[in-house]
Amino acid sequence: MQDLRDALLELIRRTSTDLPADVQAAIEQAREVESGGSAAQGALDSILENVALARENSTPICQDTGTPIFYVQYPPGWSTRELKTQIRDAVVAATEQAYLRPNAVDAVRGTNSGNNLGDDAFPTIHFEEVRGSELIVDLILKGGGCENVGAQYSLPDSRLGAGRDLEGVRKVVLDAVQRAQGKGCAPGVLGVAIGGDRGSSYYASKEALFRPMVDDNPDPELGALEQRLYEEANQLGIGPMGFGGETTVLGVKLRGMHRLPASYFVSVSYMCWAHRRRRMTVQADSIHYS
Numbered sequence: 001m002q003d004l005r006d007a008l009l010e011l012i013r014r015t016s017t018d019l020p021a022d023v024q025a026a027i028e029q030a031r032e033v034e035s036g037g038s039a040a041q042g043a044l045d046s047i048l049e050n051v052a053l054a055r056e057n058s059t060p061i062c063q064d065t066g067t068p069i070f071y072v073q074y075p076p077g078w079s080t081r082e083l084k085t086q087i088r089d090a091v092v093a094a095t096e097q098a099y100l101r102p103n104a105v106d107a108v109r110g111t112n113s114g115n116n117l118g119d120d121a122f123p124t125i126h127f128e129e130v131r132g133s134e135l136i137v138d139l140i141l142k143g144g145g146c147e148n149v150g151a152q153y154s155l156p157d158s159r160l161g162a163g164r165d166l167e168g169v170r171k172v173v174l175d176a177v178q179r180a181q182g183k184g185c186a187p188g189v190l191g192v193a194i195g196g197d198r199g200s201s202y203y204a205s206k207e208a209l210f211r212p213m214v215d216d217n218p219d220p221e222l223g224a225l226e227q228r229l230y231e232e233a234n235q236l237g238i239g240p241m242g243f244g245g246e247t248t249v250l251g252v253k254l255r256g257m258h259r260l261p262a263s264y265f266v267s268v269s270y271m272c273w274a275h276r277r278r279r280m281t282v283q284a285d286s287i288h289y290s
Contacts, residue, residue, distance in 0.1 A: 004083075065143075104117055155264040182239065182243070186247075196267075233248050234247060
């Protein structure tokens with residue numbers, strides 16, 4: 001098996017310091033719809049300046065470099081145990097080189113490991129064996145502020161008058177955005193899973209965040225709801241950083257799942273404007289980042 005520690009370190013560096021082009025384009029477009037000289041436009045100007053400086057200096061985009069969440073699609077015959085070791089070693093190296101802030105805090109004792117390694121769930125690594133010969137590693141850095149305003153609903157929800165249907169989904173997603181009030185470092189991106197159990201639903205809501213900012217949902221009904229939620233969330237007037245304005249979310253990504261008859265969960269993963277996600281693809285001796 002290849003030693004990918006250096007390649008994985010580069011994946012982490014790029015994720016932490018270089019905002020994806022499609023996310024930056026969404027922020028630039030949002031700036032254009034805000035009133036000139038407004039607090040909203042000023043916030044977006046500061047964000048874009050920060051993005052440029054981070055890229056130029058290869059420094060973290062945000063001081064909270066978040067929980068590293070890896071999704072690994074590996075070919076038959078690869079050792080997940082070895083891959084996990086190499087990923088964890090790369091995380092330690094990235095912390096030593098200040099691409100990641102030491103974030104792994106023991107919840108029981110309150111101690112920080114100092115190297116971003118905790119139990120088996122920190123960093124978080126998901127493995128899936130796939131056909132073919134490519135190894136694909138997706139990484140998202142999920143900050144604590146936006147993670148705090150994520151939400152999970154169990155429908156029906158009598159408080160919101162939300163039933164077990166897509167109209168009910170619409171109501172709870174907008175409620176999550178309204179309750180966040182910009183605390184998740186708006187404008188954000190919403191990853192939403194409809195169905196599953198409590199655990200698989202949250203898992204899928206974060207997977208949805210890997211979709212490009214501009215794409216088409218393979219389910220036309222969900223695609224129409226994505227557009228409606230995007231428009232209605234931006235009518236709430238919360239705006240960048242909660243300063244008010246036209247842009248509260250940059251995008252909404254929905255995923256439908258199967259569920260038990262007794263349960264109807266809707267999980268909302270809120271991602272801040274610093275939507276740090278990258279992919280590494282390994283084919284034979286070739287390594288590509290996107």
